[in-house]
Amino acid sequence: MLQSIVHVCLAGLSQGMFIWLVASGLTLIFGVLGVLNFAHGAFYMLGAYFCYTVLASLGDNFWLGLIFGPLFVCAVGYFVERYFLRYVYHLDLPYQLLLTFAFVLIFDDLVKIVWGAGSIGSPTVPGLGGSVSILGRMFPTYSLFIIAVGPLVALGLWAALERTWAGRVIRAASSDREMAAALGAKVPLIFTGVFVFGTWLGALGGGLAVPYVGLLTPGMGEAVIIEAFVVAVIGGLGSLKGAFLGALIIGLLSSFGTRFLPTFDMFLTFILMALVLLWRPQGFFGEASR
Amino acid sequence: MILSLVEVNTYYGTSHVLQDVSLGVAQGDVVALLGRNGVGKTTTLRTIMGLTPPATGGILFNGREVRAEPPWNKAKMGLAYMPDDLRIFSDLTCEENLDIAAYLVKRKGYWDKKKVMDLFPVLAERRGQKGLNMSGGEKKMLSLARALMSNPSVVLLDEASEGLAPMIVRSLAEAIGTIRSHGMTILLADQNLKFCRRVCDRGYIIEKGQIVHEGGMEEIWQDQEVVNKYLAL
Numbered sequence: 001m002l003q004s005i006v007h008v009c010l011a012g013l014s015q016g017m018f019i020w021l022v023a024s025g026l027t028l029i030f031g032v033l034g035v036l037n038f039a040h041g042a043f044y045m046l047g048a049y050f051c052y053t054v055l056a057s058l059g060d061n062f063w064l065g066l067i068f069g070p071l072f073v074c075a076v077g078y079f080v081e082r083y084f085l086r087y088v089y090h091l092d093l094p095y096q097l098l099l100t101f102a103f104v105l106i107f108d109d110l111v112k113i114v115w116g117a118g119s120i121g122s123p124t125v126p127g128l129g130g131s132v133s134i135l136g137r138m139f140p141t142y143s144l145f146i147i148a149v150g151p152l153v154a155l156g157l158w159a160a161l162e163r164t165w166a167g168r169v170i171r172a173a174s175s176d177r178e179m180a181a182a183l184g185a186k187v188p189l190i191f192t193g194v195f196v197f198g199t200w201l202g203a204l205g206g207g208l209a210v211p212y213v214g215l216l217t218p219g220m221g222e223a224v225i226i227e228a229f230v231v232a233v234i235g236g237l238g239s240l241k242g243a244f245l246g247a248l249i250i251g252l253l254s255s256f257g258t259r260f261l262p263t264f265d266m267f268l269t270f271i272l273m274a275l276v277l278l279w280r281p282q283g284f285f286g287e288a289s290r
Numbered sequence: 291m292i293l294s295l296v297e298v299n300t301y302y303g304t305s306h307v308l309q310d311v312s313l314g315v316a317q318g319d320v321v322a323l324l325g326r327n328g329v330g331k332t333t334t335l336r337t338i339m340g341l342t343p344p345a346t347g348g349i350l351f352n353g354r355e356v357r358a359e360p361p362w363n364k365a366k367m368g369l370a371y372m373p374d375d376l377r378i379f380s381d382l383t384c385e386e387n388l389d390i391a392a393y394l395v396k397r398k399g400y401w402d403k404k405k406v407m408d409l410f411p412v413l414a415e416r417r418g419q420k421g422l423n424m425s426g427g428e429k430k431m432l433s434l435a436r437a438l439m440s441n442p443s444v445v446l447l448d449e450a451s452e453g454l455a456p457m458i459v460r461s462l463a464e465a466i467g468t469i470r471s472h473g474m475t476i477l478l479a480d481q482n483l484k485f486c487r488r489v490c491d492r493g494y495i496i497e498k499g500q501i502v503h504e505g506g507m508e509e510i511w512q513d514q515e516v517v518n519k520y521l522a523l
Contacts, residue, residue, distance in 0.1 A: 168390050172379045179377035182339055184365035184394035184440065 003135040008259045009252065010134070014143035016251020017150025018205065018212070023228040023235075023243040024153060025201030031238030032174040032194045035085060036093065038100040040202045041225025042107035046073045047206025048216050049115055052122065055210075062125045062211065070203035076107075077199025081192050089191075104221070111218040120216040129211075142211055149208065153201070154244050161240075170194060174238075230269060234276045236286025245284060291350070292317045292475050293338070293369075293444050298347030300337045307333045308344065309499040315444065315477050320470050322486040322493035322507060323479040324521055330499040331479035332374055335446045338477075339371045340364050352443070365395050370442035374449040374479075376433040378421035384432055385417040391439035399441025400472045406435035409465055427458055434465075444475045451485040463488045483521055487511045495520045 026040045050072045055065025080103060088095050128145050131138035161167035173180040173190050181187045206221070213220065231250050235242020250269055257268040276283065291314040300308035308330050315321045323331050336342040338349060340361040349357045356364060379387055388403050407414040410431040416424060424432065430450070437445050450466070451459045459482070466489045470476060480486050486493060486507060493510045495503040497520050503510070510516060 165393055168382065168386055169394065171381050172390050175379045175381045176377050178341055178361075179373065179379070180394075181361040182341060182365060182371045182373075183391050183436070184362045186360075186362045 003137055004259070006135055007137055007139060008255050010139055010143065010147070012252035012255030013248070014146045014251070015255055016248045017146050018209065019224070019227045019231050019251055020150050020244055020247035021153060021205035021208065022202055022224050023231040023247055024157060024240060025198035025205075026225075026228050027232050027235070027238060027240055027243040028157070028201070029195055029198040030232065031240070032170055033085075033089070033191050035089070035096050036100070036237075037195075037198070038097060038225070039080065039103035039107065040100075040198070040228070041221030042104045043073050043077060043199045043202035043221070044206040044209070044224055045111060045218070045221035046076060046107060047203025048210050048213075048220065049111055049120075049206075050203070051207035051210050052120060052216055053115075055123065060123055062123060065210070066204070066207045069207045070200050073203035073206075074196050074200050077196045077203075078192065080199075081195040085195070086188065086191070108218050108221075115216075115218070117218060122210045122214060122216060125211045146208060146212065150244075150247075153204075154240070157240060227269070230273050234273055234283055236283030238287075239283070239285035242283055242285035291315060292352060293477065294348075294350045295334075295338065296348035296350065298334075298337060298344045298349065300333055300342055300344045302333075302342070307499050308337060311347070311496070311499070311501055313494050313501060313504070315475055317443075317475055318470070318473060319492060320466065320476040320478060320490045322490040323477060323496060324481065324483065324486060324493050324510070325479075325496040326481060326521065329496050331496060332448055333499075334496065335371065335373075335448050335477070335479055338446060339369060341371075362394075365440060365442075366397075368397060368441075368443040370437040370440055370445045372433045372437045372445065372447045372450070374452065376429045378424065378429045378432055378436075380420065380422040382421055383417065384413055384419050384421065384424065384428075387421055387432055387436055388413070388439050391436045395440035395442075397441040401438040401441050403439070406438055409438075409468060410435055427454060430454065430462075438469065438474075442474070444477065445469075447476060447478045447480075449480060450478060451480055451482045459485055481521070483511065483517065 022044050026037060029035060029037050047070050051065040051069030054069045055062050058064045084099060088099055125142055128142045130141050132141055161171060169185055170190060173185055173187055177187050227250060231246035232243050235246035253268050253272060254265060257265045294314040296312050298308055298311045311334060323334060325331050333342060337344050340359055344357060348355055351367060351369065382390065388406065412428055413432055413435055416428055451462060454462065463485060466476065478486065478490060490507045493505065493507050494501050502520060503516055
C-alpha cells in the first residue's frame with residue numbers, strides 16, 4: 001500500500017511539474033501583459049517538434065535539442081507579439097482570445113504541413129532513459145528529472161523577478177504600465193521581452209515532453225493548455241506562486257484519480273476548479289479585482 | 291522658457307479636453323496651474339508627459355519639439371511626473387519604488403536616495419514596506435521623492451497638497467522650497483490657492499479646457515474677482 005501511494009505521488013508530482021512548466025509561461029504573460037495567450041499550447045507543441053528536429057539532425061542528442069529547439073520557438077513568439085498581439089493590447093479580452101486562438105489553428109496546420117499529420121515517435125534520453133527502484137518498484141529516471149526541473153524553474157523565476165533589476169522593472173510595468181513608462185521604462189520592449197521569455201518557458205515544456213509523452217502529435221498542445229489554464233485559474237490568474245501550487249494539486253489529484261477512480265479522472269480536475277472558484281473566485285493568490 | 295505649450299489641443303475620444311492651451315515655464319520657476327476639478331489640469335500634465343498625447347499643437351522642452359515623444363523618452367530628457375493618484379507600485383517596497391526610478395533614468399544631479407530620505411524622513415522608516423501597505427500621506431511623499439530620483443530638470447506635480455493635513459501641507463511647502471533651491475523647475479497643478487501662494491511665483495488659471503488668466507501669484511491672490519469667478523468653491 002505504501003509503495004503504491006509513494007509511486008502515485010511521484011507520478012502526480014512529475015505530471016504536476018509538467019503542467020507547471022507550461023502554466024508558468026502562461027501566467028507570466030498574463031501577469032505582465034494582461035493577455036490570456038491561447039497560443040501558449042501551440043508554443044508547447046512547437047517546442048516539442050523543434051526539439052525533435054534539432055536532436056534528430058544533430059546525431060540524436062536530446063540535450064542539444066532541448067537547448068536549441070526552444071530558441072526557434074522564441075523567434076516565432078517574437079514575430080507573434082511584435083507584429084500582431086501588440087495591436088490588440090488596448091482592445092477587450094475577447095479580441096485577444098480570438099487572435100491567439102487563430103494562432104493555435106495556424107500553428108497546428110503548419111505543423112501538419114512541415115512534419116506531416118501523423119505522429120512522430122520520440123527518442124529516449126541518454127543517461128535518463130532507465131528506471132530506478134523506489135521501495136522495490138521501478139520508477140522512470142526521466143520523471144524524477146522532471147520533478148527536479150520544475151522547482152528549479154520556479155526558483156529561477158522567483159530570483160529573476162525579485163532579485164534583478166530587469167525583474168523589478170517587469171514587476172513595476174506589470175503593476176502600473178503607464179507609471180512605469182512615465183518613469184522611463186520602455187514598456188513595449190519589456191512586453192516583447194516578457195512574451196518571448198514566456199514563449200521560451202512553454203517551448204521548454206514541450207522540449208522536455210519529447211521523451212515523456214512517447215508520441216508527438218499535431219494538437220498535442222491542446223490537452224496541456226487546458227490543464228495549464230485550470231491551474232492558472234485555481235492559483236489566481238497572473239500569480240506564479242498560485243500556478244505552482246495549482247499544478248502540484250492538479251498533478252497529484254489526477255494521478256490519484258487515475259489510480260483509484262479511473263472513470264472520474266478529468267472530472268476530478270474540473271470539479272476541483274469549480275469548487276475553488278465557488279469558494280474563492282479570484283483563485284488562491286489572485287487579487288480580488290483587477 | 292524651459293517648457294512651453296503652444297496652442298495644444300487634446301481629446302479624450304470625442305471630448306475636446308484641452309482647447310488651444312498655451313503656457314510657459316521659465317527655468318527655476320515654480321508655476322501654478324489653478325482651476326476647479328475637471329477643468330483640464332490633470333490632462334495638461336498628462337499631455338506634457340506624453341501619457342495623453344495632444345492632437346495638435348507644440349510642446350517645447352529645452353528648445354526641442356517633444357510632442358510626439360513617448361513618455362519614456364521624455365523621462366530620459368529630464369521630465370518627471372507625480373500623478374494625482376500617486377501610482378505607487380504596490381508590489382514593490384518603498385525603497386524599490388525609489389531605486390527603480392534612479393535605475394530607469396540615470397541623470398546626474400543633487401538628488402539620490404539618501405537626499406530624498408533626508409527630505410522625507412518617513413521614507414527611511416518605511417523603506418522595507420510594500421507600497422500596498424503605506425498610508426496616503428506616505429505615498430504622496432514617496433511619489434514626489436520618486437519623481438526627484440531621476441534628477442529631472444522639470445517636475446510636474448498633480449494635486450500635491452490635496453488630502454493632506456494642514457501641518458503636512460506646511461512641511462510639503464517647505465520641501466518644495468528645498469527642491470527649488472537645488473535648481474528644479476516645477477509646474478504644480480493644484481486647487482489650494484493658499485498653498486500655491488506660499489510656493490509659486492506665477493500662475494495660470496484654467497477653466498473648461500482653456501487658459502483664462504495668467505499672472506504673478508501674489509497678483510492672482512489679490513484679485514478677488516478672478517478668484518471668485520474661477521477658483522472659489
